[in-house]
Amino acid sequence: MDRLEVLIQRCYAGLDADELRSEVLARLRGVLTVDAAFFATVDPATVLFTSVTVDEPLDAVTEQFIANEFGQDDVNKFAVLAGGRDPVRSLGQATKGDWASSPRYAEVMRPLGLGDELRAALTSNGRCWGVLCLHRENAESGFAAQEIQLVRRLAPHLGEGLRLGLRPTAFEARELEPGPPDHTVWYASAPRVGPGVVVLDTRLRMQSSSAEAGYWLAELGSADELPVAVRSVAARMQFDQATARLKVRTRAGDWLQLQASKLGDNGQIVVVMEPVTPAQLGSLLLDLHGLTPAQQRVTELLLRGYSTRQVVERLCLSPHTVQEHVRASFDKVGVGSRRELVSALLRGSASRG
Numbered sequence: 001m002d003r004l005e006v007l008i009q010r011c012y013a014g015l016d017a018d019e020l021r022s023e024v025l026a027r028l029r030g031v032l033t034v035d036a037a038f039f040a041t042v043d044p045a046t047v048l049f050t051s052v053t054v055d056e057p058l059d060a061v062t063e064q065f066i067a068n069e070f071g072q073d074d075v076n077k078f079a080v081l082a083g084g085r086d087p088v089r090s091l092g093q094a095t096k097g098d099w100a101s102s103p104r105y106a107e108v109m110r111p112l113g114l115g116d117e118l119r120a121a122l123t124s125n126g127r128c129w130g131v132l133c134l135h136r137e138n139a140e141s142g143f144a145a146q147e148i149q150l151v152r153r154l155a156p157h158l159g160e161g162l163r164l165g166l167r168p169t170a171f172e173a174r175e176l177e178p179g180p181p182d183h184t185v186w187y188a189s190a191p192r193v194g195p196g197v198v199v200l201d202t203r204l205r206m207q208s209s210s211a212e213a214g215y216w217l218a219e220l221g222s223a224d225e226l227p228v229a230v231r232s233v234a235a236r237m238q239f240d241q242a243t244a245r246l247k248v249r250t251r252a253g254d255w256l257q258l259q260a261s262k263l264g265d266n267g268q269i270v271v272v273m274e275p276v277t278p279a280q281l282g283s284l285l286l287d288l289h290g291l292t293p294a295q296q297r298v299t300e301l302l303l304r305g306y307s308t309r310q311v312v313e314r315l316c317l318s319p320h321t322v323q324e325h326v327r328a329s330f331d332k333v334g335v336g337s338r339r340e341l342v343s344a345l346l347r348g349s350a351s352r353g
Contacts, residue, residue, distance in 0.1 A: 003027065003030050003031045004031050004150065004153070005291075006027065006155065007024065007027045007028065007031070007154065008157045010023055010027065010153065010161075011024075011157040011158055011160060011161030012157075012161065012164070013161075013181065014165075015161065015165055016165045017030070017041050017051060017130075017162055017165045017166060018051075018053070019165075020158075020161050020162065020165055021039045021053040022053065023256065024039070024158065024161075025053065026036050026133075027041060028154075031150065032091050032134070032147055032150060032151070033136065034134055034135070034136075035057050035136055035137045036055045036057065036058050036112075036114060036134075036135040037053075037054070037058075037133065037134050037135065038052065038053075038054050038055070038058050038131075038132070038133040038135075038142040038151075038196055039052065039053045039054070039130070039131075039132050039133075040052040040053075040130060040131050040228065041129065041130045041162055041166070042078070042128055042129065042130055042131055043246040043247050043248065044127035044128050044129060044284070044287060045247070045284070046236070046244070046245070046246050046247070047068070047078055047079040047082055047121075047128055047131070048229070048232040048233055048236055048244070048246040048325060049066065049069075049131075049228045049229065049231075049232040050228070050229045050232075050247075050248040050249070051220075051221070051227070051228060051229065051248070052228045052248060054209070057112045057114075058112070059134070060112075060135065061108050061112065062228065062229065063204070064097065064107070064108045065108060066228070066231050066232055066235050068103060068104045068107070068108060068231075069232075069235075069237055070232060070235040070236045070239055071235050071236075071238060072103055072104075072239075073103075074102055074103050074104050075091065075094035075095060075101075075102050075104075076089050076090075076091065076094045076117075076119045078119065078121055078131040080129075081119060081120070081121040081131075082121035082131075086125060086152075087120060087121040087128075087152075087153050087155055088118070088119070088120040088121075088152040089118075089119060089148075090116055090117065090118045090119070090142055090143045090148055091105060091116050091117040091118075091119075091142065092116050092142040092143065093148070095306070099115065099116065099142075104117075105117070105330060107344075109135065110138065113137060113138050114135045114136065114137060114138055115134070115135070115136050115137060115138035115139050115142060116136045116139075116141075116142025116143050117133060117134070117135050117136075118133070118134040118135075118143045118147070118148060118151060118152075119131070119132070119133050120132040120133075120151050120152075120155045120157035120158075121133075121155070122155050122156075122158040122162060123156065124156065124159035124160040124162070124163045125163065125287060125290050125291075125292070126293075127163075127287050129159050129162040129163045129166065130158065130162040132151070132155070132158065134151070138286065138322070158276070160267070163287075163288060163290065166249060166288055167288045167289065169244035175201070176230060193215050193275065194211055194212055194271055194274075194275070194276070195212060195214070195271070195273060195275070195285060196209065196210050196211075196212035196213025196214070196215065196216045196217075196272070196273040196274075197209065197210045197212075197213055197270060197271070197272055198210075198213045198217070198226075198230060198269055198270070198271045198273065199263060199269070199270050199271075200226075200234055200269045200270075200271065201267070201268060201269075202238075202267040202268070202269075204226070204231055204234050204235065204238070204269070207268065208343065212273075213273055214254070216250070216256060216273040216275075217230070217273075219250035219251050219252060219254070219256075220248065220250060220251075220256075229246060229248045229258055230258060230271055230273075232246065233245065233246050233258045233259070233260040233271060234260045234269050234271055236260070237260035237262070237269060238260075238269060239260065240254035240265050241260045243259060243260065244259070244260045245257060245258065245259045245260075246258050247276070247281070247284060254260075254275055255275065255276045255277070255278070255281060256274065256275055256276065257273075257274050257276050258271055258272070258273055258274075259271065259272045259274070276348055277346075278345065279346045283296060283300075284302045285345055286299060286300070289329075289332050289333050289345075290332050291328075291329055291332055291333075292328075294325055295325045295328050295329050295332075297315060298311055298315065298317075298322055298325040298329065299325075299326075299329045299345070301314060301315070302326070302329075302338060302341065302342065303342055303345060303346065308322055308323070308326075314339075326338070329341060333345065
């Protein structure tokens, strides 16, 4: 078995995002020349960065990298790659060899002595779960066609590995609390720590933060510096001048929604970090388990307490089709009954399978 096949197999080994990124970058250097790399998980709804592994010298320019990605026109934006026909493309391809026409190259990469850049949006089940950016030292030649094809072959497996690694297990030990009396489902208990607030200046430097925010910042990476998820959502808000949001999973397995908004007229930005339960995650949790859109529509109704007959009537499907979708959902979530399905999805405690 060649090195690439081994690398692909490791995408299905049940590694979490940090483990997968570390191993992939190490093994990838055995099949491809890589002088620096940026490897991030993203919120599939927004393609905003939620966590990152970054090599030197790129770690010194992460702030500029994020500002370019979410606040400047340029080629090969990850959101464009994620929504396009080809999710893998080099800087040389996008600029027809004129690297300097890219502001990212001219202002960020070239000063570091870096040349061509190969970018990949890592998708699975129609959603983007991460992005990969590989760099070569500055030279006349860039990534060759066969090297681009190698990354193109690897990209969907990396997307699947990240999706599998994000599937939640940390809610298993939590007790369930009953929902409203007129409802048939149960809800996971909320995290003990409440919402936190961070205030940033126009250069995205932290001006102040609440005690709760300090806890969540540490859970996302570090209480002393802004995690990439906070920087990304703030940069998007600053560029669009509109409220920006993303969802991110913490080290402990809690889910947070980060919301960035403008604070007054002085350019300051407030980022609210609010814990959410699996019951509030909606389609993201179903995406994590790999349910198709049709399976999601049926499962969402089951979570709301609909009977099979009511699902048939609501979606105008045959009973056989509904049962097929239900069985497929059971298999993907790793349960054997409707009650287990509801409990697993609303607790976030299904098997990784």
